[in-house]
Amino acid sequence: MLRSLAEPEGYRLHATDDEIGRCRDFLIDDQQWAVRYMVADTRTWLPGRKVLVSPAQLGTPDWAAQRLPVAMTREQLEQSPPLDEDAPVSRRYEQAFNTAHGLPAYWLGSGLWGDYPAPSTMMAPQEMYIEPAPTVPEEPDTAEPVDPAVDDRVHLRSLREITGYDVRAGGDGEAAKVGRLKDVIVDDERWAVRYLVVDTSRLPFSKQVLLPVELVTDVDWASRSVRTEATEAQVEEAPAFDPAEPVNARMEAVLYDYYGRAHARVG
Incomplete structure (x- = not known):
């Protein structure tokens, strides 16, 4: 799960x-x-x-x-x-x-x-x-x-350390800040990290999205940031994630189709 x-x-x-x-x-x-x-x-x-x-x-x-x-x-x-x-x-x-x-x-x-x-x-x-x-x-x-x-x-x-890191989209160079790392989602059998939870909230709007870890290109201690190859628009327009709802197979299929990737591996 x-x-x-x-x-x-x-x-x-x-x-x-x-x-x-x-x-x-x-x-x-x-x-x-x-x-x-x-x-x-x-x-x-x-x-x-x-x-x-x-x-x-x-x-x-x-x-x-x-x-x-x-x-x-x-x-x-x-x-x-x-x-x-x-x-x-x-x-x-x-x-x-x-x-x-x-x-x-x-x-x-x-x-x-x-x-x-x-x-x-x-x-x-x-x-x-x-x-x-x-x-x-x-x-x-x-x-x-x-x-x-x-x-x-x-x-x-450390999960505590990276929580709150800036998430920057667009790969290398002057990547645009699209939110902050809020949490990570793991497979509790294999203890594999599957998604980053990104808070893209901009007052007065509140929104969290899931970012597959396959799209992460770098985690930088010095700049306290996570970089992703996903574009700024992809992250900002990604399906909203409700932390109160479980991440199920249908949600994963929608998410991977949205990012144009093969569906998440199972197990």
Whole structure:
């Protein structure tokens, strides 16, 4: 099902043995358009740390009760490799994280989640083990070598950070501002980002539209903007989106026909 990614923010997080905090944020891979991590707010018992949870470790949200289950114990979460609250996530850190939790590398393989169809299939059948948290080595001993030239490149964007970014249409050059990024719509099984929600409101008019991520050409930290190859007129005249209405197959068909693209992939 397609859902707003901003909706679970603030949801209570329930581990297998206790409540562990609340959902604080999500980290999005802006190259492959996937949600790679949920950021947990655990400051009451793990202050000063950025605590990450992979979608592979998340259960089905209870939307009515505003609860998000986590397939970990409190101790397993505490044993995650430490990451300073303001530190970026590097590939070296991800390798240490995967080692701690028995997860395969999503970056190996041809799919969105490597050789796995969805994050839920990445967990080993046995219970995750607990051992002292591995440090993040300067030169990791691993069968999955990391190119030092790309190790520290950050392609994970905080949902909180990009919300409010200008959306500029027309590709490169002097792209026209057509609105602001309001939210993203994700497939809650594959945790794939499918659409950006763009607020094109101009007083006294209020309008939100959906922009397929296939039309996004760049996300720029410096200018706090998202660029799209769609034209200014295409974005402004796109079908209106009502956040209260679910994104269904008929809506997607209309949207992709409007932008002159093949219909959205399913699953």
